[in-house]
Amino acid sequence: MVANNNVGMELAPEQRDEILNILRERFEKNMHRHEGIEWNQVRAKLDVNREKLWSLHEMERTGGEPDVVDFDQDSGVYIFYDCSKESPKGRRSICYDREALESRKKHKPENSAIDMATDMGIEMLKEEQYRALQQLESVDNKTSSWVQTPSDIRERGGALFCDRRFGHVFVYHNGADSYYGVRGFRGSLRV
Known part of the structure; x- marks a missing residue:
């Protein structure tokens, strides 16, 4: 390259x-x-x-x-x-953004969703985009994906993520510094 x-x-x-x-x-x-x-x-x-x-x-x-x-x-x-069936495997176990990553004192993940998306030249999906993808096909039945979080939620330390369970799309909140082996993020690219 x-x-x-x-x-x-x-x-x-x-x-x-x-x-x-x-x-x-x-x-x-x-x-x-x-x-x-x-x-x-x-x-x-x-x-x-x-x-x-x-x-x-x-x-x-x-x-x-x-x-x-x-x-x-x-x-x-x-x-x-x-459009992967589950949240992209190479982008899991990450917190939401750089601020969340730096705030962790112990057991820091290797990266954050926002930083990875920026480095890749893509944008994280917004909640509406995530829901639109779910209209095309069922994804994240076993995993979850961070989505762009409104600033008022982020300012209070939170971040949003989505998944599909029981035939429905759910939006949840978590501390932005949290990370799980089954949570990653989905991106979009305009060409």
Whole structure:
């Protein structure tokens, strides 16, 4: 990989080919996520936004299984979400943000959700986005995912996470410094 001014990394040609093949195969197997969208149009956008491919590669590398879930007609942007069945395995056991990480005196996790998302060049899902993903298919039946937390909750030390249990999507709160082996985060990327 080579340094890039945008996200920080650019994929080598063989890595680009590999992630494009993975994305195309996933796109074709999951047409219910993006009805009316054609792969060739998505591919054309990716070809001119190579820094976004690096972010998609990171989403894939950490277990997110990114896929196109929407197209913003006004901006001409394709929207990818992590569509893995459970919260991405390579992004679990993390607290919510840097402040929460630094506040822990013992048993600090290795990272925080906000820092990881920033490093990957993606955004954590908002509650509405999480619910939209759950409309496409059932995810997080055994795990949970941090979601962007309103500032008034965060200022009081809390953070929000979501999961699906008993056929329903639940939003919960926890201390932002908490972390669990089954809680990670899902991201989005606009291309």
